[in-house]
Amino acid sequence: MKVSYTKALQAPSIILLLLWMIVPLSMTLYFSFMRYxxxxxxxxxxxxxxxxxxxxxxxxxxxxxxxxxxxxxSIITISVVLGMGIALLLQEAFRGxxxxxxxxxxxxxxxPTVNALIWKNMFMNPVYGLFAFVSGLFGWPIIDWLSDLPxxxxxIMLSWQWTPFALLIxxxxxxxxxxxxxxxxxxxGASFWSKxxxxxxxxxxxxxxxxxxxxxxxxxxxxxxxxxxxxGGPGYDSTNTTFLIFTQALLQFDVGVASAGGVFAIIIANxxxxxxxxxxxxxxxx
Amino acid sequence: MKIGxxxxxxxxxxxxxxxxxxxxxxxxFPIFWMVLTSFKTELQAISVPPLFFFEPTLENxxxxxxxxxxxxxxxNSIITSFGATIFALIIAVPSAYSMAFFPGRFxxxxxxxxxxxxMLPAVGVLMPVYLLADSAxxxxxxxxxxxxxxxxxxxxxxxxxxxxFKEIPNEILEASRMDGCSTMDELRxxxxxxxxxxxxxxxxxxxxxxxxxxxxxxxxxAGDAGTLTALIASYSSPEGLFWSKLSAxxxxxxxxxxxxxxxCQKQLVQGLTFGAVK
Numbered sequence: 332m333k334v335s336y337t338k339a340l341q342a343p344s345i346i347l348l349l350l351w352m353i354v355p356l357s358m359t360l361y362f363s364f365m366r367y368x369x370x371x372x373x374x375x376x377x378x379x380x381x382x383x384x385x386x387x388x389x390x391x392x393x394x395x396x397x398x399x400x401x402x403x404x405s406i407i408t409i410s411v412v413l414g415m416g417i418a419l420l421l422q423e424a425f426r427g428x429x430x431x432x433x434x435x436x437x438x439x440x441x442x443p444t445v446n447a448l449i450w451k452n453m454f455m456n457p458v459y460g461l462f463a464f465v466s467g468l469f470g471w472p473i474i475d476w477l478s479d480l481p482x483x484x485x486x487i488m489l490s491w492q493w494t495p496f497a498l499l500i501x502x503x504x505x506x507x508x509x510x511x512x513x514x515x516x517x518x519x520g521a522s523f524w525s526k527x528x529x530x531x532x533x534x535x536x537x538x539x540x541x542x543x544x545x546x547x548x549x550x551x552x553x554x555x556x557x558x559x560x561x562x563g564g565p566g567y568d569s570t571n572t573t574f575l576i577f578t579q580a581l582l583q584f585d586v587g588v589a590s591a592g593g594v595f596a597i598i599i600a601n602x603x604x605x606x607x608x609x610x611x612x613x614x615x616x617x
Numbered sequence: 618m619k620i621g622x623x624x625x626x627x628x629x630x631x632x633x634x635x636x637x638x639x640x641x642x643x644x645x646f647p648i649f650w651m652v653l654t655s656f657k658t659e660l661q662a663i664s665v666p667p668l669f670f671f672e673p674t675l676e677n678x679x680x681x682x683x684x685x686x687x688x689x690x691x692x693n694s695i696i697t698s699f700g701a702t703i704f705a706l707i708i709a710v711p712s713a714y715s716m717a718f719f720p721g722r723f724x725x726x727x728x729x730x731x732x733x734x735x736m737l738p739a740v741g742v743l744m745p746v747y748l749l750a751d752s753a754x755x756x757x758x759x760x761x762x763x764x765x766x767x768x769x770x771x772x773x774x775x776x777x778x779x780x781x782f783k784e785i786p787n788e789i790l791e792a793s794r795m796d797g798c799s800t801m802d803e804l805r806x807x808x809x810x811x812x813x814x815x816x817x818x819x820x821x822x823x824x825x826x827x828x829x830x831x832x833x834x835x836x837x838x839a840g841d842a843g844t845l846t847a848l849i850a851s852y853s854s855p856e857g858l859f860w861s862k863l864s865a866x867x868x869x870x871x872x873x874x875x876x877x878x879x880x881c882q883k884q885l886v887q888g889l890t891f892g893a894v895k
Contacts, residue, residue: 336715336800337715337719337721338715340711340712340714340715341711341712341715341716341727342712343708343711343712344708344709344712344713344731344771344775345712345727347708347768347771348731348734348768348771348772351734351768351771352734354745354749355742355745355746355749356742356745358742358744358745358748358749359742359744359745362744362745417637417640420633420636420637420640421637423630423633423634423637425630425633425634425637427638428637430641431637431638431641432882433879433882434641434642434644434645435640435641435644435645436878436882437644437645437648437875437878437879438644438645438647438648439878440825440829440871440874440875440877440878441648441829441871441875442828442829442831442845442846442849442867442870442871442874443829443831443846444831444846444849444850445651445849445867445870445871448849448852448863448867449647449648449650449651449867450647452860452863453647453650453651453654453860453864454647458665459663459664459665459860461650461667464665464666464667491644491647494644495644499882548735548736551736552739552740552832554739554740554831554832555831555832555835555846555850558831558835558850559850572740573739573740576740576743577740577743586744586748589743589744590744590745592740593740593742593743593744596740600736601733601736603736
């Protein structure tokens with residue numbers, strides 16, 4: 332009696348998520364083996380692995396995968412290191428700490444598109460941007476950020492947005508740290524680094540795992556920032572897998588190839604997810 | 618010159634505080650600059666050297682409202698993010714409750730599987746979802762966004778609620794059952810009041826994520842159901858050269874959620890860490 336009741340309570344969430352996963356996934360799989368271009372609706376039929384051949388031999392694919400990994404890796408590294416550093420600094424009590432905290436966290440609430448536009452226009456524009464102005468003051472060469480260093484530009488935008496997120500998590504985690512332990516270590520004359528390595532870092536391990544996992548989920552499919560700023564260019568210099576499939580699907584209207592790309596993206600995401608979920612989520616489920 | 622221990626300590630304190638303030642100014646500066654630019658004329662916005670002091674104008678805000686009906690987009694954003702959050706909570710609360718208090722053999726595996734659906738890249742299923750929405754006549758409607766936003770965030774909400782419910786001591790529930798509470802009574806009068814903070818923080822996080830969602834909002838909507846993220850994206854190319862109007866639109870788009878976030882930052886932290894980081 333009881334058992335069936337609890338099952339009934341769980342059923343909606345499980346069924347809905349299952350549908351949300353299975354239906355589009357199987358359609359993607361199906362399309363990926365079909366000839367299906369919205370521009371040529373009369374051409375249909377099974378094509379075998381043709382779509383995959385087409386997508387996998389796309390000269391841009393290697394760049395896109397490399398860019399995706401570079402983006403995920405560098406944004407996570409920057410935000411974790413910076414976020415942890417700032418969180419440690421903020422442990423010092425001082426007047427105005429509340430305001431400082433709010434100012435530091437704010438970028439996390441900014442929309443990805445707005446974030447991209449602020450940086451693109453007001454900072455990285457080679458003529459009117461603030462970066463160009465500052466370079467001019469010091470007589471440095473002026474950089475056209477989005478076309479000279481497109482990937483770095485996107486890394487800057489996303490790190491600005493996600494460092495506050497890491498900071499937010501580390502700050503709360505640090506609050507539950509045992510103060511007496513630190514004081515005892517200080518009395519014993521422990522150096523800053525040994526306190527950090529033996530006390531702070533082990534305490535933060537779980538928080539670090541959470542930050543890495545959530546960020547990996549979001550950064551594997553960065554879209555808005557690229558869409559609004561570089562459009563994947565110049566060439567394919569800032570195209571990630573998400574954006575490559577987007578150009579296939581919506582700009583060339585080739586559903587078949589885009590679906591093959593989608594299957595590819597799902598496989599990549601799951602390889603990364605497998606390791607992350609194994610290490611991180613198991614710990615959190617306890 | 619000899620620096621005493623106390624001076625040394627004070628110096629350290631002062632430099633830490635200075636570093637905090639400098640970092641805060643650096644991180645906040647882009648937002649400050651966006652808001653400042655929205656009060657400039659177009660000419661002032663691109664002036665070199667950049668202007669810090671000028672006579673502010675409200676013209677940009679009225680132009681933005683005139684041209685693209687900010688309130689329609691804002692209403693869409695509010696309806697979709699709150700609607701999706703409520704929808705997800707209605708599904709998630711009973712499920713998480715029964716998983717937390719009557720765990721079966723597969724409960725943990727189910728939870729892990731749910732989280733793994735978050736790893737499904739949206740772009741991988743864009744075409745099928747687009748075609749399904751099209752054939753159901755749901756393209757460019759708020760309904761389709763509410764459904765998608767709810768499904769996207771359901772796994773995270775399930776995890777949050779599960780971990781909050783787990784923190785409720787079992788003794789309280791057993792006592793209530795002894796007194797003859799039904800399952801529904803138990804959920805309503807005991808579990809929900811005790812985990813109110815947790816539910817609120819899950820809801821807040823979900824609202825923020827929906828509000829800022831861009832991929833589905835851009836690809837599945839046009840004029841009718843567009844949210845503020847789609848509005849900003851549509852401003853980016855034709856109006857890309859008009860910085861102060863763009864800044865005004867951006868300021869309007871972000872202000873509600875940033876202020877919302879400031880008020881709720883404490884709850885948000887609890888939510889984001891899955892309740893796992895004490």
